[in-house]
Amino acid sequence: MVHNITSATRLLDLLAVFGPDRRVEVLFSCTGSSALDGGTSEFLRDRGMVEIPWEAAKEYPFDLAIATNRGGDLHALRAPLIGAPHGAGYNKILRQPAAAGAAGSREPGAFGLTAEWLMHEGAVVPAGVLLSHQEQLERLRSGCPEAVPVSAVVGDPCVDQLHASAPLRAAYRKAFGVRPDQKLVVASSTWGPHSLLGNAEANALRRVLAELPSDEFRVVAAVHPNAWYAHGEWQVHRWLADLIDCGLILPAPETESWKAALVAADYLVGDHGSVTLYGVSLGIPTLLGAFSDDTVAPGSPMEQLGKLVPRLSAWEGVLPQLLRAGGAQPADPELARLSGQVTSVPGESAARLRAVFYRHLGLDEPDGPAVTRVVPVPELSVVRPTVLPATLVVTENEPEPEPGRSLRVRRYPARLQRSGGVRPGPDAHLVADHAEPDGAVRRSADVLLVPADRLDDRLGDRLDDAVETPLPGWADWARGAPGCTLVAVERADGGCLALLPDGGRLTAEWRQRPAWATFAVAASVVREQLYDGTPRTARTLRVAAGPGQPTGLLLLRPC
Numbered sequence: 001m002v003h004n005i006t007s008a009t010r011l012l013d014l015l016a017v018f019g020p021d022r023r024v025e026v027l028f029s030c031t032g033s034s035a036l037d038g039g040t041s042e043f044l045r046d047r048g049m050v051e052i053p054w055e056a057a058k059e060y061p062f063d064l065a066i067a068t069n070r071g072g073d074l075h076a077l078r079a080p081l082i083g084a085p086h087g088a089g090y091n092k093i094l095r096q097p098a099a100a101g102a103a104g105s106r107e108p109g110a111f112g113l114t115a116e117w118l119m120h121e122g123a124v125v126p127a128g129v130l131l132s133h134q135e136q137l138e139r140l141r142s143g144c145p146e147a148v149p150v151s152a153v154v155g156d157p158c159v160d161q162l163h164a165s166a167p168l169r170a171a172y173r174k175a176f177g178v179r180p181d182q183k184l185v186v187a188s189s190t191w192g193p194h195s196l197l198g199n200a201e202a203n204a205l206r207r208v209l210a211e212l213p214s215d216e217f218r219v220v221a222a223v224h225p226n227a228w229y230a231h232g233e234w235q236v237h238r239w240l241a242d243l244i245d246c247g248l249i250l251p252a253p254e255t256e257s258w259k260a261a262l263v264a265a266d267y268l269v270g271d272h273g274s275v276t277l278y279g280v281s282l283g284i285p286t287l288l289g290a291f292s293d294d295t296v297a298p299g300s301p302m303e304q305l306g307k308l309v310p311r312l313s314a315w316e317g318v319l320p321q322l323l324r325a326g327g328a329q330p331a332d333p334e335l336a337r338l339s340g341q342v343t344s345v346p347g348e349s350a351a352r353l354r355a356v357f358y359r360h361l362g363l364d365e366p367d368g369p370a371v372t373r374v375v376p377v378p379e380l381s382v383v384r385p386t387v388l389p390a391t392l393v394v395t396e397n398e399p400e401p402e403p404g405r406s407l408r409v410r411r412y413p414a415r416l417q418r419s420g421g422v423r424p425g426p427d428a429h430l431v432a433d434h435a436e437p438d439g440a441v442r443r444s445a446d447v448l449l450v451p452a453d454r455l456d457d458r459l460g461d462r463l464d465d466a467v468e469t470p471l472p473g474w475a476d477w478a479r480g481a482p483g484c485t486l487v488a489v490e491r492a493d494g495g496c497l498a499l500l501p502d503g504g505r506l507t508a509e510w511r512q513r514p515a516w517a518t519f520a521v522a523a524s525v526v527r528e529q530l531y532d533g534t535p536r537t538a539r540t541l542r543v544a545a546g547p548g549q550p551t552g553l554l555l556l557r558p559c
Contacts, residue, residue, distance in 0.1 A: 008043055008044065011028075017350050030044075065077050068085065090111060092296065132343050133301075153344060164373075184217070211319060212322075215409075281338075293306055387433045392431075393430075406543075414430055431448075432445035449519070494518060
């Protein structure tokens with residue numbers, strides 16, 4: 001029984017235990033009980049899953065029915081029904097009145113654990129209620145004691161899958177384009193006005209992109225399917241377009257990319273959605289970018305999470321808050337106890353689920369153990385922006401190991417600084433593509449970049465011999481950009497040819513080139529040296545990005 005795409009993805013976690021057993025055939029039916037069921041039939045069809053009409057599903061005497069939601073007239077089914085949660089346990093309450101046949105709560109208690117959701121005309125509807133942790137049994141006993149005899153603690157297949165996939169962490173990081181010297185932040189959003197994306201006042205996702213140095217961090221957004229399909233993929237991409245242009249990775253939520261991202265993550269910024277609880281259970285240092293206390297079930301693990309995990313403060317930068325969480329949370333005993341609330345039988349969900357399902361089917365279990373499958377490595381198509389994003393560059397002279405010859409360069413998305421962001425010092429400068437379409441940005445840019453693909457092939461091949469090459473000069477590229485003090489033309493080796501307003505030229509050549517060392521970084525180093533009044537003589541500089549990243553050596557020479 002498919003309520004919407006969220007429930008469909010959870011059903012696939014449960015149905016994995018049937019494997020290749022040819023005695024079992026699975027059909028799918030949409031209950032029509034969700035206001036957010038857009039795209040559900042397409043989801044089933046795209047995966048080759050056979051869908052039958054809901055009216056037909058109610059009439060046919062199936063051997064077993066499985067649902068991960070409580071919406072719809074499930075009591076009308078002629079098959080024994082197994083009910084399971086569609087997230088990390090039972091953590092939510094729904095306060096709005098319910099329309100006929102639709103999901104919505106009229107009494108306190110966790111969604112899925114009260115008589116409202118489990119009984120019809122005085123009788124318990126499901127033949128089995130699946131629980132992920134023993135603590136849920138006590139809440140079920142309080143909310144619907146009649147259902148206790150049909151309940152079973154089976155663990156959580158999702159968290160077992162996440163742990164089983166840990167050996168593939170490096171493969172996932174490569175798939176997301178995360179270098180070994182970078183950190184990955186997952187920004188997780190459930191749905192609704194109080195979610196990470198819905199809370200426009202907090203604007204947490206934009207802050208994460210704006211305030212974290214782009215050479216040191218990658219950010220993946222894990223968006224709830226309800227939000228994605230309620231507004232449509234096109235609209236979500238439009239709303240987040242400026243963040244995507246600044247490097248945000250936005251996988252489709254109906255895939256398992258969010259699971260791979262959690263296994264790969266170094267930090268998590270979440271809300272009151274299940275992904276946040278899964279992240280905490282994996283030990284990922286976490287901040288809450290939003291949290292709706294009013295929709296969280298009393299006494300649930302999510303309520304505890306809201307008390308234990310720090311909220312993202314508007315009065316301090318994102319980076320120091322993440323670093324503090326990374327230092328304190330791994331040793332926090334209360335968070336360790338909370339991690340144990342996701343499943344009380346870790347690693348056993350596949351075996352327990354299979355046993356329950358086959359018992360209700362009246363079949364012997366297949367030979368061999370029930371094995372938890374790993375998360376597949378995501379196949380992501382990365383679309384590079386046609387125009388390089390403008391960056392705010394902050395440079396700082398390092399006292400060690402050579403004063404005046406060691407420089408730290410940190411770059412931030414410039415467009416995201418307009419509503420806050422980092423507080424640059426006097427040495428900060430603006431770098432933009434020479435083809436930047438925003439006239440205000442281009443006019444204000446201190447450095448204009450000319451990628452190699454903008455050059456005539458004959459010029460690009462001869463950049464290393466710049467003295468004899470009739471390259472266009474500063475005025476040819478910087479026309480209409482009065483703030484520009486340097487035009488940087490990309491060289492094949494990742495360095496640049498620097499063109500100056502007075503006709504002067506310098507080459508910047510990486511002699512030791514880390515993965516983060518691009519021609520844009522080289523251009524910022526040249527600009528910093530000129531800004532400081534350093535003579536235009538040959539010199540080698542030690543260049544660093546963030547802590548823990550390899551150091552580069554950049555040779556500057558006048559032409």
